[in-house]
Amino acid sequence: MASGGARTSNTASEPTPDVLLSLAHGTHSDPHSVLGQHRQTVAGGTSVTVIRALRPLAARVVARRDDGTRVPLAHLGQGVWQGSTLEEPDDYVLHTDYAEGHTWVADDPYRYPPTLGELDLHLLAEGRHEQLWTVLGSHTRDHHGVHKLTPGVSFSVWAPRARAVRVVGNFNTWDGALHNLRRLGGSGVWEVFLPHLTPGEVYKFQILGRDNIWRTKADPVARRTEHPPATASIIEKSHYEWQDEEWLATRAASSLHTAPLSVYELHLGSWRPGLGYREAADQLIEYVQQLGFTHVEFMPLAEHPYTPSWGYQVTGYYAPTSRFGTPDDLRYLIDRLHGAGIGVLLDWVPGHFPKDEWALARFDGEPLYEHPDPRRGEQQDWGTLVFDFGNPGVRNFLVANALYWCEEFHIDGLRVDAVASMLYLDYSRGEGEWLPNIHGGRENLEAVSLLQEVTATVYRRHPGVIMIAEESTSWDGVTRRTDSGGLGFGLKWNMGWMNDTLRYLANDPMYRSHHHNDITFSLAYAWSENYILPISHDEVVHGKGSLVAKMPGTPEQKLANVRAYLAFMWAHPGKKLLFMGQEFGQLDEWSEQRGLDWWISDEPGHRGLLALTADLNAQYRSTPALWQLDESPTGFEWIAAHDGSHNVVSFIRWDEQRRPTVVIVNFSGIDLNGYRLGLPREGRWGTVFSSNHARYGGWDAPGQATWQGEARPWDGQPASTALLVPALSALYLQPTT
Incomplete structure (x- = not known):
């Protein structure tokens, strides 16, 4: 040149x-x-x-x-x-x-040199460009010609098997004859600079495959898209100025592993329908602060064509969905949440993508992002395609995408969806329908390597960000460090706890004694991983009913069951996650097609459940014993794990200073008067929380707010007291002397 x-x-x-x-x-x-x-x-x-x-x-x-x-x-x-x-x-x-x-x-356009440098092309060829979105896609820039800079837009796309590529849009009446891209060496990347083009223009790529067929495709790295059902990409330039420097500095210097973490999961489109990113800010902040959650978790916000997929079938991995506004509008929402002291987690879906012909599928005329062998490249459960995790370009696309959400949108954590579907080659496949790995096993070694690369890279570049796995099997080392052979996640959803405890609660109290192991079994493996306890959207859809609807008994008993269950959950080792609507006892199961039944939160019993959720979060955040040693067995001690005859569990949570909080939960349908409970010390003990309080809709059975710990050993403890524990309720006790 x-x-x-x-x-x-x-x-x-x-x-x-x-x-x-x-x-x-x-x-x-x-x-x-x-x-x-x-x-x-x-x-x-x-x-x-x-x-x-x-x-x-x-x-x-x-x-x-x-x-x-x-x-x-x-x-x-x-x-x-x-x-x-x-x-x-x-x-x-x-x-x-x-x-x-x-x-x-x-x-x-053809008088301008390439906008990608040699280092960019080298990193792309190796699959190691950690800021992929800064070189691929469309970018407004001032580009040098001979003597001066010219404003315009550069386009670049990875299509290694394409014979030719051109860009089309309203700016050329969707005729790309004058806007062909050039192939940059052997990188598989195509590029062109169009002078004087401005942000806001829509575009797509036309790609000529080796079969001589032109295909029109949305930009895989587009940072903005048209509102569905339209599918074109949009040239985007951010003008947002972040105000969360203090939040990010504090985040980098702290660890969520030894801090309280309670998450409010929501689907933005149905939380309060009609709200965009900006409009949601004030209402969401007020509500989450009222309830005391430390974080919100948004179900996927990357662009997706089919609304009922809830965002789990992504076509625009680098584009926030335009349903709720522009990318800068989303930045505003996250910035405002940070300013209010609320962290932001985001669902991320690297396991599969839809087959829409205008998107990633057969992108350059052949399988590119998907694995070419359908025994590895198709996810039969969801009718989607599976990424080719061993392809360096695909790995680069996914690793950089995780970084993109952290760097460009200041996300505080990514919850990685359906990790089990990535880890196992035989996931939802019968005999002969899957292809073993090079050792003859069922483990997807390329996916394991990818997940390790994602977690290690995110943690290296963004200290304080948390990576969370939705992993439903007993895969060893999900939250173990990658340098020790683990997947490197910070937290794992405890699906076993969720399944066991909800199965237990579904029984009428008179039969729960026969299923006592379901409520206690999670403590047998509670420290095998770093866990978060999820009552997520998946548990309140597809005929499963809402959390309240799962409970037996009268409406009052159902609400009492939920109160006792949430109190048990907040005291159990592990971080917390609750899906929207369960905090006030939504009666109907969730549907993305309508909003929550907010009106019911004005009913006394449901208003009480809302108050209980807020008080649980307040008690949780102010009690280090409930979170400080979540990931160590030294923070937990059983008092009575096997009292199935009374449907009671009781245990101690310890903080780092060995200050105890005693928890007892009566899952039976009768009050237990004079129930003797072992205590770690003598002296006065106060009831700091009761799920049966009248404020929550309980009936406040007669009792005392403080209890005397006597020098009478019980349940392996040196002291004990006789309690009144109301039916379907939980008590938290702390020493007052």
């Missing part, structure tokens, strides 16, 4: 007819090598500047240089025009006259 953006050639040979034809048809893989401005040597050793332009149907074409000279171009054939000058290369525009009298004056 010569200085000034003009290429140098040793000959002045004109393009062959085949080359002219390929330029006219848009099938030339390097149009810049022919079109644009080139310095060439003619007979006799004279150097000239040759200008070639593609202007089909033109009557006359002239290049007007910035130095004031004009270079007439002659028609070579197939709409390609050529002219030359003895002058050195200069910036220029093309004046094109047509037979009907119309004149078009425009800059020439």
Whole structure:
């Protein structure tokens, strides 16, 4: 490449007819090598500047240089025009006259050098470009020509098997004949700079496969998209100025592992329908602060075409869904949440993607993002495609995408969806329907490697961010460090706890004694991983009913069951997650097609459950014993694990200073008066929380707020007291002396 953006050639040979034809048809893989401005040597050793332009149907074409000279171009054939000058290369525009009298004056995209540098191409070829979104996709920029910078937009896309690529949009009436991209060496990346194009324009790529079929595709790295059902990408330029520097600094210096973490999970479209990102900010902040959750978790916000997929079938991995506003609107929402002291978690879906023909599927005419073998490349449960985790370009796409949400949107954590579907080659497959790994096993070694790379890279680049796995099996080491052979996640959803305890609660209290192991079994493995306890959206859809609806008994008993259960959950080792609506006892199961039944939160019993949720979070955050040693067995001690005859569990939570909080939960349908409970010390004990309080809709059975710990050993403890524990209720006790 010569200085000034003009290429140098040793000959002045004109393009062959085949080359002219390929330029006219848009099938030339390097149009810049022919079109644009080139310095060439003619007979006799004279150097000239040759200008070639593609202007089909033109009557006359002239290049007007910035130095004031004009270079007439002659028609070579197939709409390609050529002219030359003895002058050195200069910036220029093309004046094109047509037979009907119309004149078009425009800059020439083919006179500009590539916008990607050698280091970018090297990192892309290795699959190690950690800021992939800064080089692929569309970007507004001032790009250098010969003597000056020109504003415009660069387009680049990874399509290694494509024969040709062009960009189309309203700016060229969806005809890409004049806007072909060039292939940049062997990187598989195609690129072009379109001068004077501005943000807000819609576009797609047209890709010619090796089968000679053109396919029109949305940009995989588009940072903004049209509102579904429209599918085009949008040129985006952020103007947002973040205000959360203090939040990020505090986050980087702290650890969520030894801090209280209670998460309010929500689906933004149905939380309060009609709210955009900006409109939701005030209402969501007020509500979450009222309830005392430390974090919100948004179900996927990456662009997806099918609303009932809830965002779990993603087509725009780098584009926040336009259903709720622009990317800067989402930045505003997250910034406001941070300013209010609320962290933000986001569902991330690297396991599969939909088959829509305009999106990632067969992107360059062949399997590219998906594994080519359907035994590994198709997810039969969801009718989707599975990423080719062993392809360096695909790995780069996914690793960089995780970083993108952390860097561009200041996300505090990613909850990785359906990890089990990635880890096992035989996931939901019968005999003969899956392909073993190189060792003959069922483990997807490429997916394991990818997950390790994602978690390690996120933690390296963004200290304080938390990676969370939704992993439903007993895979060993999900939250173990990658340098010790683990997957490297910070937390894992405890699906076993959720399934066991909900199965237990579904029984009528008179039969629960036969299923006591369901409520206690989670403590047998509670420290095998770092857990978060989830009552998520998956438990309140598809006929499963709401949390209240799962409970037996009268409406009052159902609510009492939920209160006792949430109190048990908040005292159990592990972080907490509750899906929207369960905090006030939504009666109907959730549907993304309508909002929550907010009206019911005004009913006394449901208003009480809302108050209980807020008080549980307040008690949780103010009691280090409930979170400080979550990931160590030294923070938990059973008092009575096997009192199934009374449907009672009791235990101690310890903090780092060995200060105890005693928890007792009566899951039976009768009050237990005079129930003897072992205590770790003598003296006065106060009831700091009771799920049966009248404030929550309980009936406040007669009792005392404080209890005397006697020097009477019980349940392996040195002291004990006789309690009144109301039916379907939980008590938290702490020493007062």
